[in-house]
Amino acid sequence: MAIDYIFPDYEVIRNKDRCISCRVCERQCSNGVHTFLEKENKMVSDDTKCVNCHRCVCLCPTHALKIVKSDNTFKENGNWKNSTIKEIYRQAGTGGVLLSSMGNPKDYPVYFDRILLNASQVTNPSIDPLREPMETRSYLGARPKTIQRDEKGRLINNLPPHLELSMPIMFSAMSYGSLSYNAHEALARAAEALGICYNTGEGGLHEDFYKYGKNTIVQVASGRFGVHKDYLNSGCAVEIKIGQGAKPGIGGHLPGAKILGDVSRTRMIPEGSDAVSPAPHHDIYSIEDLRQLVYSIKEATNYTKPVIVKIAAVHNVSAIASGIARSGADIIAIDGFRGGTGAAPTRIRDNVGIPIELALASVDKRLRDEGIRDNVSLVVGGSIRSSADLFKAICLGADACYIGTAALLAMGCHLCRTCMTGKCNWGIATQNPELVKRLNPNISYERLVNMLVAWNHEVEEMMGGMGINSIEALKGNRLMLRGVGLNEKELEILGIKHAGE
Amino acid sequence: MKRVYVNEKWCLGCHLCEYNCAFAATNGDDMARSLMNIKINPKIHIEEKDGICFAVSCRHCENPYCVSACISGALHKEADMIVIDSEKCVGCLSCVLACPYGAISPSEDGVAQKCELCTKNKSGEPMCVKGCPNGAIVFEER
Numbered sequence: 106m107a108i109d110y111i112f113p114d115y116e117v118i119r120n121k122d123r124c125i126s127c128r129v130c131e132r133q134c135s136n137g138v139h140t141f142l143e144k145e146n147k148m149v150s151d152d153t154k155c156v157n158c159h160r161c162v163c164l165c166p167t168h169a170l171k172i173v174k175s176d177n178t179f180k181e182n183g184n185w186k187n188s189t190i191k192e193i194y195r196q197a198g199t200g201g202v203l204l205s206s207m208g209n210p211k212d213y214p215v216y217f218d219r220i221l222l223n224a225s226q227v228t229n230p231s232i233d234p235l236r237e238p239m240e241t242r243s244y245l246g247a248r249p250k251t252i253q254r255d256e257k258g259r260l261i262n263n264l265p266p267h268l269e270l271s272m273p274i275m276f277s278a279m280s281y282g283s284l285s286y287n288a289h290e291a292l293a294r295a296a297e298a299l300g301i302c303y304n305t306g307e308g309g310l311h312e313d314f315y316k317y318g319k320n321t322i323v324q325v326a327s328g329r330f331g332v333h334k335d336y337l338n339s340g341c342a343v344e345i346k347i348g349q350g351a352k353p354g355i356g357g358h359l360p361g362a363k364i365l366g367d368v369s370r371t372r373m374i375p376e377g378s379d380a381v382s383p384a385p386h387h388d389i390y391s392i393e394d395l396r397q398l399v400y401s402i403k404e405a406t407n408y409t410k411p412v413i414v415k416i417a418a419v420h421n422v423s424a425i426a427s428g429i430a431r432s433g434a435d436i437i438a439i440d441g442f443r444g445g446t447g448a449a450p451t452r453i454r455d456n457v458g459i460p461i462e463l464a465l466a467s468v469d470k471r472l473r474d475e476g477i478r479d480n481v482s483l484v485v486g487g488s489i490r491s492s493a494d495l496f497k498a499i500c501l502g503a504d505a506c507y508i509g510t511a512a513l514l515a516m517g518c519h520l521c522r523t524c525m526t527g528k529c530n531w532g533i534a535t536q537n538p539e540l541v542k543r544l545n546p547n548i549s550y551e552r553l554v555n556m557l558v559a560w561n562h563e564v565e566e567m568m569g570g571m572g573i574n575s576i577e578a579l580k581g582n583r584l585m586l587r588g589v590g591l592n593e594k595e596l597e598i599l600g601i602k603h604a605g606e
Numbered sequence: 607m608k609r610v611y612v613n614e615k616w617c618l619g620c621h622l623c624e625y626n627c628a629f630a631a632t633n634g635d636d637m638a639r640s641l642m643n644i645k646i647n648p649k650i651h652i653e654e655k656d657g658i659c660f661a662v663s664c665r666h667c668e669n670p671y672c673v674s675a676c677i678s679g680a681l682h683k684e685a686d687m688i689v690i691d692s693e694k695c696v697g698c699l700s701c702v703l704a705c706p707y708g709a710i711s712p713s714e715d716g717v718a719q720k721c722e723l724c725t726k727n728k729s730g731e732p733m734c735v736k737g738c739p740n741g742a743i744v745f746e747e748r
Contacts, residue, residue: 123638127625133618146643164739166625167638539657545616545740 110194112177115157117150123169124148130161130170135528135540158521160530192451203451206524206534208351208443208488208510211455216462216595217494221604223585224570231572234565240575241561241568243273243505245342246411246435248479265435266411268322268342270505271300272561273576274495276553277440277486277507278324278346278415280306282359282368282380283447283524288533289314291516291546295553296320304507307331307346307357307382309371315339322413325402327356328382330372334405342436343402344413345395347386350444350461350487352453353417357382363527363536392428399433411435418442418464418487419457423471430472430480438507439464441487445510447534448525461487462501466599469502469581492563501599502581515556516549607686608747610650610723610732612661616742617652619659624648626737627663627721630729647714649721650734661734661743664688664709664721672720675704680718687725692717 117138126148131139136154139161141147155172162170179190192203225231232239246267253261276296281289283306290313296303297320304322309331314321323340325332337343348354359380369376389395399412414429415438416422422439429437441461446454465485472478486507489495495506514520517531524534532544564576573579587604588596596603625641627648634640650663666688673681673688680694681701695717701710702718713719723745724732735745 125625125638125641125644127621127641129620129622129625132620164620164622166622166629166737167636167641169638542616543618543740545742548741 110198111191113152113155113175115155115172116152116175117155117161118171118173119148119150120169120171123167125167125169127166129164129166133160133164133530135530135535135537156521156523156526157519158523158530159519204448204525205451205454205522206446206448207520207522208445209455210522213442213460215488216460216591216599217490217497219589219591219595220462220497220599220601221587221589222493222496222500222567222571223587225572229572232569232574234562234569237569237574239565239568240577241272241564243270243576244268245270245482245484245504247481250479266342266409268302268411268436269300270302272557272564273499273503273505274557274560275301275322275484275505275507276303276512277444277509278304278306278322278344278349279447279509279513280308280324280359281311281371282306282308282363282536283534285529285532285535285541285544286311286367287541287544287546288513288516288549291544291549291553292512293317293321294546294550295557298550298554299557301557302341304344305331305340308359308368308380309373310336310339311367311371324415325398326382327384327386328380330374330380330382333373337402337405338410340410342411342413343406344415344438345386345398345402345434346415347389347395348415348417348419348440349446350417350440350442350458351446352449353419353442353458354384355450355453356384358448360527365536368536392432395429395434396432403433413438413484415440417444418459418461420459422459422464423467426468427471427475427477430475430477434481436482436484436504437468438484438486439468440507441465441485443488444486445488445513446524461485461498463595463598465498465503466501466583466601470600473502473581492560492567495560496564496567496579497586499576499579500582500585501601502583504580511556512553515552516544517552607666608723608745609666610663610721610735611744611746611748613742613744614658614660616740617660618740618742619652619654620739621652622737622739623650623661623734623743624652626733630724630727630733633727647711647719649709649711649719651708651711662707662709663734665707666723671704671706672701672710675700681720687723688720689722689725690718690720692719 128141138150138154157172244267247265249263253263276292292303293314302322305324307326318339319341321340322342322344324344326346361377361379412434413436414434418441442458482504484505485503489506489508529535532540583600586601589604627650628646629637632640670688678694678696680691697716710720732745735743
C-alpha cells in the first residue's frame with residue numbers, strides 16, 4: 106500500500122463507561138466509521154472515515170460519543186497551515202480539482218458582525234411588539250412609476266406582478282437532486298405554512314410539488330433543466346440564475362450517478378447522464394440578451410409573474426445590477442461570497458466574489474443614485490445567519506433575504522461540508538433512499554417554521570426597540586446602523602457612520 | 607384507546623426503540639448504567655429484511671388470541687389494554703404461539719412478557735415512541 110500522507114482530521118472518542126454496544130452508531134453511519142466486534146462485545150471506530158457530521162453523536166442514547174479535532178499536527182507554520190499541506194498531498198495523490206461543499210469557511214471579515222443597531226431612548230418612544238401591531242409583510246417586485254387615472258379620475262391599478270411574503274425571508278435556490286425529495290417537501294410545506302417562498306433551484310419541480318405553486322419560485326438556469334411552459338406557470342415567480350455566490354463564473358455538475366428515476370424525469374434528461382450546467386447562459390452575453398430572456402419568460406407566463414435575476418456578488422456588482430434593473434426584471438437577487446453549495450471547486454468557493462454586505466450597500470446606492478431603485482426589489486443571500494443579519498441587510502437596502510444554510514441547519518444539517526459525496530447522514534444532500542428517509546418532512550417542516558417564527562419575533566422586537574412598526578420603514582434605513590472597527594472606506598461603501606458619530 | 611402505531615416509511619431500523627424499551631423496564635435513571643454489559647430483551651422488536659424495516663409491539667387487539675390461549679388467566683384485558691399478571695403466568699408460552707404478530711416473548715424469569723404501554727414503569731408514556739428519532743412510532747387514537 107502506498108503511504109497515506111494525510112492524517113485523519115477528527116478522532117471519534119468513545120466513553121467506555123457509557124457505551125452499551127447498542128450499535129446505533131454503526132447502523133447510522135453511511136461512512137462506515139463504527140464497527141461492532143462480536144467476540145469482544147465492543148464498538149470500535151475508524152477515524153479516517155469520519156466527516157464529523159454528528160449523526161452518531163446525536164443518536165447515541167447514552168451520550169457515549171464525541172468527535173474532537175485531531176491534535177496530530179505537522180510542524181507549526183504560520184504560512185503553511187495543516188489544511189494547506191493536506192490539500193497539496195490530496196492533489197498530488199489524485200491530480201484532481203479540490204471539491205468542497207457549503208459556504209466559504211475562511212476567516213474573512215464578516216461585516217454584519219461589525220455593525221450595530223440603534224434603539225430609542227427618551228426622545229422617541231419604542232414600541233412593545235407584544236402589545237401593538239407590527240408589520241413584517243413584504244412585497245417584492247417593481248413599483249409603478251406614475252399614478253394613472255381613468256377619464257373619471259379613478260385610480261388605475263398599474264401595479265406590476267408582486268410576490269407577497271408574510272416576512273422578508275425566502276428559502277434560497279436548492280435543487281431537487283442536490284437535496285433529497287424529503288428535504289424539498291419540508292421546504293415547500295414550511296414556505297406554505299409561513300406564507301413565504303421557496304426556490305426550486307435548477308433541477309426542475311417534482312410533479313408532487315406543483316400543489317405548493319403559490320409559494321414556489323421556479324428557477325431557469327444555464328442548463329435549462331426541467332424547464333417547460335407548465336413549469337414556468339406553476340410558480341409564483343420565475344428566477345433566472347446567472348450566478349451563485351459559492352461559485353461565481355462557473356456552472357454546475359450533478360453526476361450521472363444521482364440522475365435516477367424521479368430526478369431524471371424532473372430534470373428532463375436521460376437516467377445516468379451527467380447534468381452539466383454551462384458556466385454562462387449561451388444565449389445571454391449582454392444586458393440586451395438578458396432582456397430577451399426576461400421578456401420571453403414574461404410572454405410565456407402572460408405577464409402575471411415577477412421575474413427575478415440572480416447574480417453572484419462580484420467586483421462590478423453595482424454596474425451589473427444597474428443593467429439588470431433596466432432589463433425588465435422585477436427583482437434582483439444577489440448572492441454573497443459566503444453562499445452555500447452542494448459542490449464547488451474549493452479555490453473558487455474560497456477566493457471568488459465579495460461580501461454580501463458591501464455588494465448590497467453598493468448596489469442599493471447605485472440604483473438610488475440612478476433613480477432606478479423602484480424598478481426592482483433587492484433580495485440578498487450568502488450567509489444570512491440570524492434575524493440580526495436579516496435586520497441589518499434590510500437596513501442596508503434589501504427588500505428581503507434568501508436563507509439556504511440556515512434552513513438546512515434547521516433540518517438537521519451539521520455543516521460537515523461533505524455534501525458532494527452524496528452520503529449525507531441527515532438525509533438532506535443525498536438520493537440514497539436509505540438515507541433520504543432519515544429526514545421526516547413532518548418533523549423538519551415544523552423545525553423550519555419554528556425557526557422563522559422565532560426570527561420574525563426577533564425582527565419585531567428589534568423594530569419595536571427603534572420605534573418602528575413597519576418593515577417598510579426599515580428598508581434602506583442606514584441611520585439605524587453604526588459600524589465598529591471599520592475603516593473610512595468600509596464605512597463609505599456601507600453608507601453608515603461609525604459608532605459614536 | 608391510544609395505541610402504539612408504526613409507520614414503516616419513516617423507520618430507520620436504528621433499534622433505538624428496543625433500547626428505550628429495555629431501559630424503561632429497568633426503571634433506572636441512566637441508560638448507560640442500566641444496560642451496560644446486558645443483552646437486552648425488549649418488548650418491541652425491529653423486523654428488517656430487504657431494505658424494509660419496522661418495529662413490532664403488542665397491537666392490543668380487540669379480540670386477542672393471546673388472552674383466549676392463556677391457560678392460567680394471566681393475560682387479560684384492563685380497559686382496552688391487554689396486560690399480563692406475571693404472578694399467575696405459568697410460563698406455558700401458549701400466548702407466544704397464539705400471537706399472530708410475534709409481540710409476546712419469554713422473559714428472563716421464564717414467564718411471558720409483552721408491551722403494556724409503559725404503564726407498569728415510571729415512564730408514564732411509551733418510551734419507544736418518545737425516543738424514536740424519526741417520528742416513525744406514534745402513540746395515538748385511531
